[in-house]
Amino acid sequence: MENTEIELHNIKKAFADGSKKVQVLNGISAKVGKGTLLTIVGPSGSGKSTILSLCNLLQTPDDGEIYVNKLEVRKWDVQELRRYVGIAFQSAPMTKGTVLENLSLPLKLRGKALENPETYLEYVGLSAELLSREAKELSGGQRQRLSLARTLVNNPSVLLLDEVTSALDTKASQGIEELIQRINKERSVTILWVTHDLSQAERVGDETWLIKDGQLVEGAPTKQFFSEPKDERTKDFLNLLRSSL
Amino acid sequence: MNLTAIIFSFVFVILALFLSNAFRLGLGKDIIITCIRATIQLFIVGYILKFVFGFDHPFVIILMLLIMILVAAKNAAQRGKEIPYAFWKIFLTIAVVEIITQGFLLGLKIVPAEPQYIISISGMIIGNSMIIANLFLNRLKAEIEMRREEIELVLSLGGSVKQSIFPILKQSIRASLIPTIEGQKTIGLVQLPGMMTGQIIAGADPIQAVKFQLLIVFLIMSAATLTAIILGFLIYPSLFNKEQQLEVF
Ligand SMILES: Nc1ncnc2c1ncn2[C@@H]1O[C@H](COP(=O)(O)OP(=O)(O)OP(=O)(O)O)[C@@H](O)[C@H]1O
Ligand SMILES: [Mg+2]
Numbered sequence: 001m002e003n004t005e006i007e008l009h010n011i012k013k014a015f016a017d018g019s020k021k022v023q024v025l026n027g028i029s030a031k032v033g034k035g036t037l038l039t040i041v042g043p044s045g046s047g048k049s050t051i052l053s054l055c056n057l058l059q060t061p062d063d064g065e066i067y068v069n070k071l072e073v074r075k076w077d078v079q080e081l082r083r084y085v086g087i088a089f090q091s092a093p094m095t096k097g098t099v100l101e102n103l104s105l106p107l108k109l110r111g112k113a114l115e116n117p118e119t120y121l122e123y124v125g126l127s128a129e130l131l132s133r134e135a136k137e138l139s140g141g142q143r144q145r146l147s148l149a150r151t152l153v154n155n156p157s158v159l160l161l162d163e164v165t166s167a168l169d170t171k172a173s174q175g176i177e178e179l180i181q182r183i184n185k186e187r188s189v190t191i192l193w194v195t196h197d198l199s200q201a202e203r204v205g206d207e208t209w210l211i212k213d214g215q216l217v218e219g220a221p222t223k224q225f226f227s228e229p230k231d232e233r234t235k236d237f238l239n240l241l242r243s244s245l
Numbered sequence: 246m247n248l249t250a251i252i253f254s255f256v257f258v259i260l261a262l263f264l265s266n267a268f269r270l271g272l273g274k275d276i277i278i279t280c281i282r283a284t285i286q287l288f289i290v291g292y293i294l295k296f297v298f299g300f301d302h303p304f305v306i307i308l309m310l311l312i313m314i315l316v317a318a319k320n321a322a323q324r325g326k327e328i329p330y331a332f333w334k335i336f337l338t339i340a341v342v343e344i345i346t347q348g349f350l351l352g353l354k355i356v357p358a359e360p361q362y363i364i365s366i367s368g369m370i371i372g373n374s375m376i377i378a379n380l381f382l383n384r385l386k387a388e389i390e391m392r393r394e395e396i397e398l399v400l401s402l403g404g405s406v407k408q409s410i411f412p413i414l415k416q417s418i419r420a421s422l423i424p425t426i427e428g429q430k431t432i433g434l435v436q437l438p439g440m441m442t443g444q445i446i447a448g449a450d451p452i453q454a455v456k457f458q459l460l461i462v463f464l465i466m467s468a469a470t471l472t473a474i475i476l477g478f479l480i481y482p483s484l485f486n487k488e489q490q491l492e493v494f
Contacts, residue, residue: 056401057488057489057490058397058400058401058490059490060488060490074488078488078489079403079404079405079489080403082400082401082402082403083402083403086401086402087401089394089397089398089401091394093394093395093397093398095395095398095399095412096412105398105399105402106402106403109399109402109403109404109405109408110403150402151402154402154403
């Protein structure tokens with residue numbers, strides 16, 4: 001890989017569950033090239049969201065290093081790192097206030113105003129009429145789209161997407177997929193996209209990872225991952241989900 | 246009050262005990278313990294005050310104030326056990342509030358620089374600051390638990406630690422001050438403030454007692470506001486680690 005954007009080096013992370021310790025990530029090593037659109041799949045609770053939050057230091061690994069643009073995340077200026085690596089959370093959280101206030105939050109934090117809020121809403125297929133609405137009152141799908149638009153306002157070089165279309169219908173999902181692919185191609189933004197939707201992971205990905213039992217079970221070019229998986233656990237995972245459809 | 250009067254005042258304790266028993270409230274033990282504690286604590290304080298006033302030396306007064314602040318800080322710090330250095334931050338807050346308020350009182354000669362004034366007014370200020378610190382920490386904890394995602398959202402967008410916690414800090418400061426402000430609205434209409442009652446019983450002119458009480462009301466308002474704000478700004482950096490992640494609660 002000629003130009004690495006993100007490198008995970010033997011990452012371990014455990015959480016306390018009451019009195020016992022749960023080892024969520026148990027030694028993950030991998031690289032993501034600049035401009036790659038990576039899709040990440042795996043069972044619920046396997047640590048996909050945790051991997052994303054390690055990439056912009058919202059959490060710190062217990063062991064191992066994470067390099068973003070060749071620099072270990074703990075060596076970055078924290079705020080600069082978090083603008084370079086943007087995240088759209090699984091829960092699409094909103095602050096008190098209007099859609100406009102939420103959308104312009106990234107710039108407000110730097111004392112600037114957002115010039116073209118309508119453009120950002122348009123990107124994600126939301127009507128400009130929503131700008132004055134209370135953000136917490138939006139529907140799940142609307143919040144998800146607003147949350148993604150808000151992350152884009154910082155114009156990050158790396159984009160972490162956590163289940164950003166789970167509350168959307170097929171048509172709206174397609175719109176988001178097209179948007180993300182466009183951002184990826186036109187601006188060479190590196191993308192790590194966690195999704196439960198296997199057909200989505202297959203459609204949009206350049207590369208795909210399966211995270212399971214604290215391990216990176218298989219990481220391969222997306223086509224190959226889905227057509228000829230090498231690891232038995234990948235085959236099982238794909239078969240199980242396909243048969244349940 | 247003579248000794249017989251004091252002994253007769255125990256009739257009220259017996260009445261409370263009798264009622265608790267008759268209605269099976271199960272409070273008998275608590276009532277007895279509370280009464281014994283109150284009696285012992287107040288007598289001890291009375292004798293200490295008598296001693297301090299008799300001594301009339303700045304060092305003794307300062308020592309007495311320090312002890313009061315220590316006890317208050319220790320009490321309030323129980324609400325913030327999870328927060329590093331909570332005790333010292335609360336101690337510093339109350340000490341600063343005490344210094345500022347006494348500075349005004351003595352500097353502008355609003356009250357005479359005599360031990361009985363300094364100690365009794367300080368008692369009210371410090372006690373009130375302790376309650377405000379308690380309320381503030383309680384609320385802060387509840388707000389953070391409720392709004393953790395919002396804090397992480399602001400951090401994830403490249404906001405500073407202060408930007409991420411500011412709305413919650415403001416909300417907690419406001420909430421901790423509301424009881425003080427509300428409480429003063431009906432002052433005198435139902436219950437006469439304890440100090441005013443004391444002065445009137447001791448034979449002071451009611452108008453004189455009112456003037457003094459007003460001073461206390463205004464003092465407590467500003468001491469409460471100062472406490473919440475100073476503590477808020479001292480405490481919030483301890484909630485985050487050096488990687489700018491929310492670590493406490
Ligand atoms: N802050 C935390 N404190 C305690 N446990 C946590 C924390 N964050 C994650 N976990 C635990 O770590 C495990 C992995 O969580 P994570 O959210 O990364 O999974 P996931 O793969 O994203 O799951 P899903 O597909 O359901 O979103 C889970 O068991 C979760 O309970
Ligand atoms: Mg997740």
